[in-house]
Amino acid sequence: MTALAKPPGTGAPGTAGPSRFARLKLTRAERRGLRTGLLFISPWLVGFLAFNLYPALASLYYSFTNFKILQEPRWTGLDNYAKLINDPIFWKSLTNTLYLTVVGVPLAVVVALGIALLLNRKGIRGIGIFRTIFYLPVVIPGVAAAILWIFLLSPVNGLVNQSLRVVGIAGPGWFYDPAWAKNGIILMTIWAAGDVVIIYLGALQGVSRALYEAAEVDGAGAWVKLRHVTIPMISPAILFNLITGAIAAFQSFTQAFVISAGVGRGNDGSIGGVQNSLLFYGLNLYNNGFRYFQMGYASALAWILLIMILVATLVLLRASRNRVYYESAQ
Amino acid sequence: MVALIVLAVVYLTPFVWMISTSLKTLQQSLVSPPVLVPNPIVFKAFTDALTKMNYPLAFRNTLIYAVPAVIGTVVSCSLVAYGFALVRWRGRNTMFLIVLATMMLPSQVTLIPLYVIYAKLGWINTYLPLLVPTFLGSPFFIFLLRQFFMGMPKELMDAARLDGASELRILATIVAPLSAPALITVGILTFIDKWNDFYGPLIYLQKPELQPLSLAVQVFQTQHGTDWPLLMAASVLVAAPLVVLYFFAQRKFIEGITLTGLKG
Secondary structure (H helix, E strand, O other), X not given: OHHHOOOOOOOOOOOOOHHHHOOOOOOHHHHHHHHHHHHHHHHHHHHHHHHHHHHHHHHHHHOOEEXXXXXXXXXXXXXXXXXXXXXXXHHHHHHHHHHHHHHHHHHHHHHHHHHHHHHOOOOOOOHHHHHHHHHHHHHOOHHHHHHHHHHHOOOOOOHHHHHHHXXXXXXXXXXXXXXXXXXXXXXXXXXXOHHHHHHHHHHHHOOOHHHHHHHHHOOOOHHHHHXXXXXXXXXXXXXXXXXXXXXXXXXXXXXXXXXXHHHOOOOXXXXXXXXXXXXXXXXXXXXXXXXXXXXXXXXXXXXHHHHHHHHHHHHHHHHHOOOOOOHHHO | OHHHXXXXXXXXXXXXXXXXXXXXXXXXXXXXXXXXXXXXOOOHHHHHHHHHOOHHHHHHHHHHHHHHHHHHHHHHHHHHHHHHHOOOOOOHXXXXXXXXXXXXXXHHHHHHHHHHHHHHHOOOOOOHHHHHHHHHOOHHHHHHHHHHHHOOOHHHHHHHHHOOOXXXXXXXXXXXXXXXXXXXXXXXXXXXXXXXXXXXXXXXOOOHHHOOHHHHHHHHHHHOOOOHHHHHHHHHHHHHHHHHHHHHOHHHHHHHHHHHHHOO
């Protein structure tokens, strides 16, 4: 129990005083508080130990073994990691995923910002209806959305290419064309970015009118106000959307799974689209874990994924330092 | 305003096209240039989809998954959030940081060991791997409810404590009723999340008779390739209940999403 006792600052706010610092023994009331607190959080505690901590450590262990679910894992050291570095499929899945992250996420974040700015202007009537429309794609199940988009983007009869034909553009093969398949996914991501729009709207509504008025007094036009008032003021929301978007892109699975299952599978039943153009990191992991039952290798892939997500988050946080304005910090 | 209307039409078009196609025959759906309002309107795709993908069974399976998950999430997250927000104990904030840290853990990292455990327990092809974890709290909702609970007036609770009420009783009779909006938001977000969940059922539910709508419609798609009216009807049937729920509970949705952004 004493192991849980922490120096002040980590304890409940306002309860920690200097006199407490040296005191490791808990009073009766404190003991009761600790017992009650732990009792209330016990569901999470059990879940954390059984469904987070143990499996995370176990998969780290598996990643150093040859493990095919039916046999006991056999220690092979860094073999899985060496295999991974030399596996062209791993690199393919990584570049596919990075494309989605580097091209798709910023695009979705910018388009959503544009929509939010349009919605946030004064005197827009029926804002509720517009909000409903832009959020609707988020509500419908990912599988249904993917099936819908296979249809919309089908090369000959699809609505998108038929519309393009009307204006004299020959549309691409989308999911059937390795060069265009990922752009199809990006299009879907932009369409389903309604939650990002809502988050921006919340942030935009928090920007003080006085700032705009001050800018107007200084003769600022619409662009200057956007560039020097709006964007700095909502920069925490932009950063948040970039980070959550990047994390989601790294783990993207359902759309590509459904599309590649519909557009054509590999001979071994693996999934990844035409010429593996839709083989994202999560799909490669799924193929290895649940098609080839290479549980050790799949665990190594999972740990590399975790490290990449942590690195990407840190890079975004660091790059945004000095560029993101936090009201409370000023 | 014009730009907004054009964008809204663009965003709506896929839905309109989905519904329009679901009311056509296969021949009608292949006509070029495309026709928006089918003539005649046929419901055959819907009746076919209902029977061929065994919709009632898949619908029931989805509810078997989503309803207990909502109960489990709301109950466990309110208990845990109460422990973090309104009970004072040493180490509480450190422990809460761990809750926040687990949000960063991608599910793929725990997937394989969990699969191994569930296989050993004989839980594959049951709903247990999907349902049991929902009774053990979800970090994001714990966070959300904790924020909500911390903003509540303490006087009522202190008065109840003086009257000798237990903490559990305070949660049940004072805190929970006062946080009904937040609890409903958590419930609705969980419901959509489970309704749409594809990965969990894909991994754990291989038997066709156990598959919820999300998985059933995907299997259906691989069987009916390019029969678009049929596939669109099936997609409409899978999406419709959520869309209806969304129209009734829009405010809750938007509040939930706005709260998501607040943590940024």
